[in-house]
Amino acid sequence: MFRPENLPGRLPDFRNIGVIARALIGVNLGMMFHLLLVVADWASWRERLFAAALWCEPMLLLTLMVLAVLSPWLARAPYRQGFALTIMLSMLSAWAVRAFYGDLSDSLSGQLPWRYELAAGLTALGLLTYYRLWMRALSPRITEARLAALQARIRPHFFFNSLNAVLSLIRSDPRRAETLLENLSDLFRVAMGKPAALSTLARELELAQGYMEIEKVRLGERLNVEWFIDKMPANAAIPPLILQPLLENAVYHGVEPSLTPEKVQVNIFRARNEVHINIRNPLPPPGGAKRSGNGMALENVHERLLLHFDAAATLSAKAMSDHYQVHIVLPYQEIADAKTTAHFSGG
Numbered sequence: 001m002f003r004p005e006n007l008p009g010r011l012p013d014f015r016n017i018g019v020i021a022r023a024l025i026g027v028n029l030g031m032m033f034h035l036l037l038v039v040a041d042w043a044s045w046r047e048r049l050f051a052a053a054l055w056c057e058p059m060l061l062l063t064l065m066v067l068a069v070l071s072p073w074l075a076r077a078p079y080r081q082g083f084a085l086t087i088m089l090s091m092l093s094a095w096a097v098r099a100f101y102g103d104l105s106d107s108l109s110g111q112l113p114w115r116y117e118l119a120a121g122l123t124a125l126g127l128l129t130y131y132r133l134w135m136r137a138l139s140p141r142i143t144e145a146r147l148a149a150l151q152a153r154i155r156p157h158f159f160f161n162s163l164n165a166v167l168s169l170i171r172s173d174p175r176r177a178e179t180l181l182e183n184l185s186d187l188f189r190v191a192m193g194k195p196a197a198l199s200t201l202a203r204e205l206e207l208a209q210g211y212m213e214i215e216k217v218r219l220g221e222r223l224n225v226e227w228f229i230d231k232m233p234a235n236a237a238i239p240p241l242i243l244q245p246l247l248e249n250a251v252y253h254g255v256e257p258s259l260t261p262e263k264v265q266v267n268i269f270r271a272r273n274e275v276h277i278n279i280r281n282p283l284p285p286p287g288g289a290k291r292s293g294n295g296m297a298l299e300n301v302h303e304r305l306l307l308h309f310d311a312a313a314t315l316s317a318k319a320m321s322d323h324y325q326v327h328i329v330l331p332y333q334e335i336a337d338a339k340t341t342a343h344f345s346g347g
Contacts, residue, residue, distance in 0.1 A: 011074055011082045012131045014067035016331075018311025023064060023127055030123070031056050055097065059120055063093040087124045094120035135307075159184075165217040180217060183210030187244065198308065200335050201268065201275070202234035208243035208266070215251050223255050224263045231269035237333040238275075239304045245297035246279050246326050254281030254324060270332055277328040283319060298326070305330070 012019040031052055039045040066089055067074070074082045094117040162184055169177035186207055212225050247264065255262045267278040298317055305313040305328070312331040317324070 010079065010135070011086065011128070013075070013310070013312075014064065014071040016310045016312045019131070020064055020068075021311065022130075024060065026127060026130070027056065027060050027123060055116055058097045058100075059090075059094045059116070062097060063090045063120070063124070066093060083128060086128060087121050090124035091117045091121040161218050162214050165214065169217065176217075180214055183214055187211055187214075198237040198333075198335065199240040200234065201232060201236040201238050204238050204240070204243050205229065205232070205268070207241070208247055211244050211247060212251075212264075219251070219255060221261050222258065223251065224261055226263060226265045228265070228267040228269070233270045233275060233332065233334070235334045236270070236275045236330070237335050238330060239308050242301055242304070242328070243277070243279075245301060249297050249326075250279055250281035250324075253284060257284045258282065273332045275330040275332050277326075277330070279326045280323045283322065283324055301328075 014020070032049065035045055035048050035052060039048050067086065070089070074085065077085065098116060162180070166177045166180050166184070169180070187210065209227070212223075216223050216225070243266075247266070250264045255264065262282045265278070265280040267276075267280075269276055298315070302315045305315060309331055314329045315326070317326045319325075
C-alpha cells in the first residue's frame with residue numbers, strides 16, 4: 001500500500017523555476033520577518049534590511065547558481081549524501097561571500113565570524129525539509145485523484161462498449177479483434193497498476209494510439225484522428241497515463257455528441273528544452289446538452305505534472321472559436337535507457 005512516509009527521498013531539481021522561485025521568496029520573506037522581530041523602529045529596520053540584503057542576496061544567488069550547475073550530479077547521488085552536500089555547499093557559498101567582503105564583513109555583520117555560514121546551512125536545511133514535507137503532502141492527493149479518476153478515464157460503459165466492439169470483430173476480423181484486446185489489456189494494466197517513476201513519450205503515445213483504435217472501432221467513421229508526431233522526442237520523460245484521459249475527454253465531449261464525422265488532432269514536438277503537447281477536438285454542437293466530467297481528468301493530469309516537474313510544467317485548456325484545445329508544456333528530460341522507464345504491476 002502506498003504511504004507518504006514510504007516516498008523515496010529525492011532532492012529538488014535546482015534548475016526548476018518553481019524550486020528557484022520558492023527559495024528566493026522564502027529566504028527574502030524570512031529575512032524581512034526576522035528583522036521585524038528584532039528591530040525596534042522603522043528607520044533602523046530599513047538600515048538593517050539593507051545591510052542584511054548585502055549579505056543575503058549574494059549568498060543566495062551564488063548558492064542557487066552552484067546547485068543549478070551541480071543539480072544533475074546531486075540527483076544521481078544517494079539522498080542523504082546529496083542532502084548533506086547541499087547544506088555544505090550553502091555554507092561554502094556564505095564563506096565565499098564573507099571572504100570576498102574582507103574587512104567590510106566585520107562592519108556589516110558585527111556578529112560572530114561563522115554566524116552567516118551557520119545561518120546559510122540552517123536555511124538550506126529548512127528549505128530541503130520543506131520540500132520533503134511538500135512532497136509527502138502532495139503525493140496522497142495525487143494518489144487519491146488518480147484512484148478517483150479511474151472511473152472517469154476508463155468508464156464502465158467504455159469497457160463494455162469496447163468488449164462489444166471486439167466481439168463484433170471476432171468472426172469477421174479476428175486479427176484486429178486480438179489487437180484491440182491487447183490494447184485494452186495494456187490500458188487497464190497501466191490504469192490499475194502501481195505508479196512508479198516516469199514513462200517515455202513513445203510508450204505513452206503507444207498507449208494513446210491503442211486507445212484511439214478502440215474508440216475508432218466503437219465510433220466508426222465519426223472519429224478521425226490526426227497524429228503530428230514527426231518532431232516528437234521519443235525518449236522524453238513524461239508521467240504515466242497523461243495522454244489517454246485527455247484523449248478520452250476529446251472523444252467524449254467533441255466527437256460523441258456529433259452525428260457527423262469529427263476530427264481529433266494530436267501534435268507533439270520539442271522546442272528547445274521544452275516538450276509541447278497539443279490536443280484539439282471540435283466543440284459540442286450548438287444547442288446540445290453540455291456534458292459534465294471533464295474537470296476530473298484535467299485536474300488529475302495537472303496535479304501529476306506538478307508532482308513531477310513543479311512549476312516547470314504547465315497545462316492550459318481553453319475553448320477557441322471552432323475547437324477546444326489542451327496545451328501541455330514539459331521540460332525536456334531524456335530517458336536514455338528503457339530500464340529506467342516506469343513499470344506497472346497489477347493489483
